[in-house]
Amino acid sequence: MSISLPSDFQSRMKTQLGETEYELFEKAINQDSKTSIRTNPDKSSQAPEDSEQIPWAQNGYFLNERPSFTLDPSFHAGAYYVQEASSMFIDHILRSLQVPKELFLDLSAAPGGKSTLLSSYLGKDGFLVANEVIQSRAQILKENIIKWGLGNTLVSNNDPEHFEPLEGFFDLVLVDAPCSGEGMFRKDPQARNEWSPDHVTLCASRQKRIMDRAGSLVAASGYLIYSTCTFNEQENEEMIEFLTSEFSYKPVRIPLDPNWNIRETQVETEDGTFYGYRFYPHLVDGEGFFVTVMQRPDDAYILPPGKIKDYKHPFLKEVSPKDSNSIDEELGFPLSGQYYQLNDSYFRIESEWKAYFEKLTQHLSIRYFGVEIGKKQKNDWIPSHEWALSTLPKNGFQVVNLEKDQALEFLRKNDPVIENMPTGWIMVTYNSLPLGWIKNLGNRINNYYPKEWRIRIQD
Structure with missing residues (x-):
C-alpha cells in the first residue's frame, strides 16, 4: 500500500515546478528507485556485470536488479559501497575543480558514503576527518571506513561546536546536513509520514547552527560543499544566503552535461551569483538531492598544524620515528608510516600527516584512525581484522x-x-x-x- 504525499508538500512542489511538471514528479516519486553502487578502485577495478555507469561518477554504476548485498562476500571485503546515485555527484565536483588533495573534513559523515568517496579521491596524497555526532552512527561509520581500507581517515564523534579551535584548518569541508528527507520519499515511503512544514523549519534551524560553525573551518582558498536530500528552498537556496551573510566566500560554478538533466539554480547575493544543483527523480535516475559549492577567499585565515614537541594524549602513545621505520621494515610496508599505540595495539598513519593528526587529537573524540595493525607478542604479530581489510601488504602470511x-x-x-x-x-x-x-x-x-x-x- 503506497503512502500518499503530504498535502502541504504537494502544494509547495506544484508552486515550485508548475502543475504540468509536478505530475511527472509525482509519478516518478511513486516508482521504484534504481539500485546503485560505487566500486572501490583500490580493491576492485571491474565494472559489475549487467550494470550501467553513472555519468557523473567515475566508479558509480546502476544495477539492473538489487542483489542481496549481505550475502555477497565482496561487499564485506569493501569492494564497493551501496550509495545513492545523485549523491555521487560529489565525485564530479572534486574532479572538475581538481580540488587539491590535502586535509578534508566530512562533518556529518555517517553512514560513510561520501566519506569513502572522499577517501578514494584523496588516496595516499591526503587525509580525511570523518565526523559523526551520534555515537551509534559513528560506530557504523567506523566499520565502513575500515572496510574501505585506505588508511587515510580519522573517525571522530563530536558535535560541530567542538571544532571551534580548528577554524581555518581544513582545505575542504563537506556538510551533508541532517534534513527533512524529502528526497527520500521514493526510497523510504515512511519518511512521508514524518514530514511537516514545522519539521522543515526545525531542520533549517539545525542546519544554520551546523553551518555557523562549518563555515569558519575552511582555510584560505579551500572549498565548502553543502548538500541535502530535500527539494525545498528553505533548506537549500536560503542556506546559501545565510552562509554568504555570515562568511566571506566566492561563488563556484560546476560544469554540467545537459544530458544529465541536473537543474542549476542561482542565488543573488552581495558577493555575486552563487549556484546550486538540484536532482529531481523525474529528470535523473537518482533520488532528490541538492548541493552547492563555494570557495574561501585567498586572504582568509589559515591555521597551521604547528609542532608538538612532546606529544601527550590520555590514551595514545607516539611511537618514535625510528621505531616506526623499524615496524615498516619488519612488515614490508612503505617506509612512510608513523605509529601510535592504544593500549597494546599499534595504529599506522602516513608520517606526512603526523602534525595534523596530533593537533586533531588534542580537540576531537577519536573513534578510529589510519590502520590498526594489531598487537605484538615478543617477536610475533597478532594481526588485526583492520589490517586484513586494509590495502597495506600482508607479507609472510x-x-x-x-x-x-x-x-x-x-x-x-x-x-x-x-x-x-x-x-x-x-x-x-x-x-x-x-x-x-x-x-x-x-x-x-x-x-x-x-x-x-x-x-x-x-x-
Missing part, C-alpha cells in the same frame, strides 16, 4: 582463497571446511579480496572475524 559458500561460513563466524590447510595465521580471501584471519592450531581452527560484524541471515 599464508593465503587461502575461499569459494562463496566457504566465505559465507567464515562471515557467519563459523569454521569453513578447508582441505589441506596450512597451520598458523592464514589470511582468507574471496576472489582475491581479503576477508580476515583464521588460525589453524592443528587440532582446531580459530575464526577471528569480528563477532559484532557476523552475518546472521541464511541463504
Whole structure:
C-alpha cells in the first residue's frame, strides 16, 4: 500500500515546478528507485556485470536488479559501497575543480558514503576527518571506513561546536546536513509520514547552527560543499544566503552535461551569483538531492598544524620515528608510516600527516584512525581484522582463497571446511579480496572475524 504525499508538500512542489511538471514528479516519486553502487578502485577495478555507469561518477554504476548485498562476500571485503546515485555527484565536483588533495573534513559523515568517496579521491596524497555526532552512527561509520581500507581517515564523534579551535584548518569541508528527507520519499515511503512544514523549519534551524560553525573551518582558498536530500528552498537556496551573510566566500560554478538533466539554480547575493544543483527523480535516475559549492577567499585565515614537541594524549602513545621505520621494515610496508599505540595495539598513519593528526587529537573524540595493525607478542604479530581489510601488504602470511559458500561460513563466524590447510595465521580471501584471519592450531581452527560484524541471515 503506497503512502500518499503530504498535502502541504504537494502544494509547495506544484508552486515550485508548475502543475504540468509536478505530475511527472509525482509519478516518478511513486516508482521504484534504481539500485546503485560505487566500486572501490583500490580493491576492485571491474565494472559489475549487467550494470550501467553513472555519468557523473567515475566508479558509480546502476544495477539492473538489487542483489542481496549481505550475502555477497565482496561487499564485506569493501569492494564497493551501496550509495545513492545523485549523491555521487560529489565525485564530479572534486574532479572538475581538481580540488587539491590535502586535509578534508566530512562533518556529518555517517553512514560513510561520501566519506569513502572522499577517501578514494584523496588516496595516499591526503587525509580525511570523518565526523559523526551520534555515537551509534559513528560506530557504523567506523566499520565502513575500515572496510574501505585506505588508511587515510580519522573517525571522530563530536558535535560541530567542538571544532571551534580548528577554524581555518581544513582545505575542504563537506556538510551533508541532517534534513527533512524529502528526497527520500521514493526510497523510504515512511519518511512521508514524518514530514511537516514545522519539521522543515526545525531542520533549517539545525542546519544554520551546523553551518555557523562549518563555515569558519575552511582555510584560505579551500572549498565548502553543502548538500541535502530535500527539494525545498528553505533548506537549500536560503542556506546559501545565510552562509554568504555570515562568511566571506566566492561563488563556484560546476560544469554540467545537459544530458544529465541536473537543474542549476542561482542565488543573488552581495558577493555575486552563487549556484546550486538540484536532482529531481523525474529528470535523473537518482533520488532528490541538492548541493552547492563555494570557495574561501585567498586572504582568509589559515591555521597551521604547528609542532608538538612532546606529544601527550590520555590514551595514545607516539611511537618514535625510528621505531616506526623499524615496524615498516619488519612488515614490508612503505617506509612512510608513523605509529601510535592504544593500549597494546599499534595504529599506522602516513608520517606526512603526523602534525595534523596530533593537533586533531588534542580537540576531537577519536573513534578510529589510519590502520590498526594489531598487537605484538615478543617477536610475533597478532594481526588485526583492520589490517586484513586494509590495502597495506600482508607479507609472510599464508593465503587461502575461499569459494562463496566457504566465505559465507567464515562471515557467519563459523569454521569453513578447508582441505589441506596450512597451520598458523592464514589470511582468507574471496576472489582475491581479503576477508580476515583464521588460525589453524592443528587440532582446531580459530575464526577471528569480528563477532559484532557476523552475518546472521541464511541463504
